[in-house]
Amino acid sequence: MSRKTIAKISGFVICFACVCANFAGCSQASSRSNPETEIRSYQKPKSVGRFENREITESSGIAASPCQSEVYWTHNDSGDGPFIFAADRKGKDLGTWRVTGARNTDWEDIAAGKDAIGRCFLYIGEIGNNELERAEGIIYRIPEPNISVPTNGRAVSDTEPASLLRFRYPDKRHNAETLLSDPKTGSIYVLTKRFDGPAGIYRLQPDFGAPVAAVAEKVGEIAVPSVPNGLLTGGSISPDGNRVILCDYTAGYELVLPQGAATFDEIWKQRPVVVDLGERKQGEAVTYTTDGRSMIATSEGKNAVLYEVDRVQ
Numbered sequence: 546m547s548r549k550t551i552a553k554i555s556g557f558v559i560c561f562a563c564v565c566a567n568f569a570g571c572s573q574a575s576s577r578s579n580p581e582t583e584i585r586s587y588q589k590p591k592s593v594g595r596f597e598n599r600e601i602t603e604s605s606g607i608a609a610s611p612c613q614s615e616v617y618w619t620h621n622d623s624g625d626g627p628f629i630f631a632a633d634r635k636g637k638d639l640g641t642w643r644v645t646g647a648r649n650t651d652w653e654d655i656a657a658g659k660d661a662i663g664r665c666f667l668y669i670g671e672i673g674n675n676e677l678e679r680a681e682g683i684i685y686r687i688p689e690p691n692i693s694v695p696t697n698g699r700a701v702s703d704t705e706p707a708s709l710l711r712f713r714y715p716d717k718r719h720n721a722e723t724l725l726s727d728p729k730t731g732s733i734y735v736l737t738k739r740f741d742g743p744a745g746i747y748r749l750q751p752d753f754g755a756p757v758a759a760v761a762e763k764v765g766e767i768a769v770p771s772v773p774n775g776l777l778t779g780g781s782i783s784p785d786g787n788r789v790i791l792c793d794y795t796a797g798y799e800l801v802l803p804q805g806a807a808t809f810d811e812i813w814k815q816r817p818v819v820v821d822l823g824e825r826k827q828g829e830a831v832t833y834t835t836d837g838r839s840m841i842a843t844s845e846g847k848n849a850v851l852y853e854v855d856r857v858q
Contacts, residue, residue: 587840587854587857588855588856588857589821589854592850593635593853595848595851596638596848597632598638598641599848600630600641601632601849602847603624603625604843604844604846604849605652605653605722605779605830606654606779606829606830607830607842608655608656608667608781609832611784611835612659612689613665613689613691614835615633616631616692617632617633617634618630618655618657618667618689619830620649621652622653625652626643627643628644628701629641629642629655629667629669634851634853640692640702641701642701642702643701643702644685644704644707645704646709647669647685650671651673651674651675653673653721653722654670654672654830656725656781657726658728661731666689667687667689668726669687670722670723670735672724674719675720679718680713681712681758683709683712684733684735684749685707687705687706687707690704708753709753710733711757712735712758712759713758713761714761715762715763721736721738722738722779722829723736723737723744723791728782729786731751733748733750736777739776740775740776742766743775744769746764764810767800769793769817777792778830779831781831781832781840784837786809788833790820790832790833790840791817792822792828792830792831792842794825794829797821797831798818798820799817820854822840823852824850824852825844825852826849827844827846828842829844834853838856841853842854
């Protein structure tokens with residue numbers, strides 16, 4: 546277990562204890578003790594496999610390819626090189642790529658999407674900032690690698706050069722572990738990770754390659770039915786743009802866009818519903834499948850289990 550992982554868990558335990566001491570009713574606030582939050586829109590999670598590639602030791606984000614069937618992308622947390630890994634939903638190793646022109650200081654999440662003419666991209670969030678030392682975050686964008694292209698015997702292939710979107714927050718420095726890409730508008734969302742209150746929701750336009758850092762727009766806050774209520778570690782937007790799944794270390798929380806909503810940002814006003822994502826050791830990664838009917842979730846650790854959660858039809 547890395548020092549960073551130990552620090553995360555220790556900090557979580559300390560802050561959890563403080564919250565419970567300050568709020569006598571903390572057990573009633575927990576998602577696990579409030580039956581009103583347990584709406585069974587998904588089936589029970591099932592283990593579908595494990596990551597085969599032993600280089601995947603701290604899966605901190607996962608994204609389903611919008612262009613290649615049954616391909617999922619993940620990456621390690623800080624302490625690794627700028628590598629992304631491809632696997633199928635059962636964890637079979639499909640290859641490793643080095644992201645050209647990038648470095649992994651604290652990668653925390655990954656998203657995937659198509660542009661207006663159908664080209665597929667991956668977005669990697671260099672957004673971790675545990676000590677609040679960095680004034681700016683970075684989002685890397687690369688054309689999605691084609692896993693069917695021969696590697697000529699190389700263990701690691703190189704991606705096309707990454708484009709950068711540097712950004713800062715409009716208020717203060719934040720730590721964040723959740724990166725989302727809106728499939729309809731192309732907007733990028735970064736959700737902060739907080740021990741002491743709701744998570745902040747910040748929106749960016751996909752202006753990659755701009756010479757100066759963009760200023761993210763704060764569009765709201767979200768509190769999930771758990772204690773702490775802003776300790777978000779990952780998330781994804783469904784392929785149809787109508788759902789958002791977020792997670793913390795133990796559970797998932799889904800929001801659904803109301804019919805007739807004028808903008809996607811109305812989704813942040815909805816009540817999150819708890820989704821059981823399985824017995825993850827330290828859950829930091831969740832994504833929708835390409836058809837949007839299921840979710841795939843995993844956690845940090847070697848040969849981590851992948852869980853699939855199917856929607857009740």
